């Protein structure tokens with residue numbers, strides 16, 4: 001049987017069984033649902049997209065997968081060329097992997113080894129944010145700050161290899177003052193912390209972080225697994241502030257196949273480029289650069305560019321602001337909106353219990369967590385569909 005994610009299997013309610021999916025809609029045997037979660041924020045073009053399907057089918061006629069160990073192929077080459085030219089600054093070196101968590105692991109490994117290769121062996125520590133989420137593997141759990149993983153803290157005790165700070169400039173300055181000799185990186189989900197509860201913060205924090213990283217020679221890592229490809233209303237937050245290492249996942253393949261990429265700047269790449277074989281980056285996921293994933297990712301980027309997705313996202317933000325304007329309820333702590341993300345935070349998790357079924361009956365799939373009721377819709381959503389998603393949220397508070 002299936003062991004489901006993030007669920008107490010003993011008390012879990014039966015999941016909705018999906019039998020078809022098309023555009024922004026998921027279909028169960030008896031209901032049509034607008035997917036307001038975009039399958040964990042990845043399905044930006046909607047389901048069963050004819051051009052994405054065709055890209056995979058074309059590649060499938062040649063081969064589905066060959067490893068990148070000692071072999072190479074056009075889909076991976078074309079995708080890395082595309083990312084190199086499309087991403088800002090000198091983020092030019094693409095290391096592929098099969099999931100966001102692994103791509104973050106690769107980024108953290110790069111940052112550590114970059115300094116080990118230079119003989120700066122005291123730089124064993126990372127700086128990260130409170131409420132951060134960077135994935136579910138062990139190092140990413142340690143770097144993140146997710147209550148779900150506090151059993152790890154209980155088991156091992158507090159890690160001496162990571163410090164967490166809030167998104168406040170004085171705390172940032174203080175941490176650099178205190179730890180800069182030992183830091184190899186500062187890693188953030190820029191502007192929008194997703195799994196930590198759709199927390200939003202100002203770009204001035206990132207600008208100051210860039211200055212401090214430059215001053216103290218610390219690598220800045222942007223985990224844009226969730227924020228990349230327009231979610232914050234910026235194509236990438238890296239367009240505003242340039243990191244040394246950028247991690248992309250989720251929407252990279254338009255939500256078709258699990259794939260991710262860790263993109264390094266010249267400086268980082270140079271730190272490995274050497275006659276010494278021990279200075280090589282020792283990593284290689286079996287399915288890195290999967291040909292189907294690369295083909296669909298390329299097509300996804302093409303659609304994003306050619307069909308002006310940034311204007312679609314601006315439209316989603318404008319409609320969301322219009323619809324949520326002036327909406328209040330004593331149970332609501334805050335409503336946050338940024339680009340293609342809206343989050344209603346309540347004081348007490350109990351006040352959104354039952355929302356998922358309520359939304360289901362009204363033709364919307366939603367997956368609230370803790371105190372957060374949110375929507376991160378596919379960018380191809382029509383105005384009336386988005387209004388339906390937001391109206392369902394408002395109706396819940398009006399009628400419950």
Ligand SMILES: *Cc1c(COP(=O)(O)O)cnc(C)c1O
Pocket residue numbers: 098099100101102104133134135136189194195223224225226227249250
């Ligand atoms: C989802 C997510 C990850 C992990 O990606 P997986 O593909 O689930 O391993 C890492 N970082 C952020 C910011 C994410 O939102």
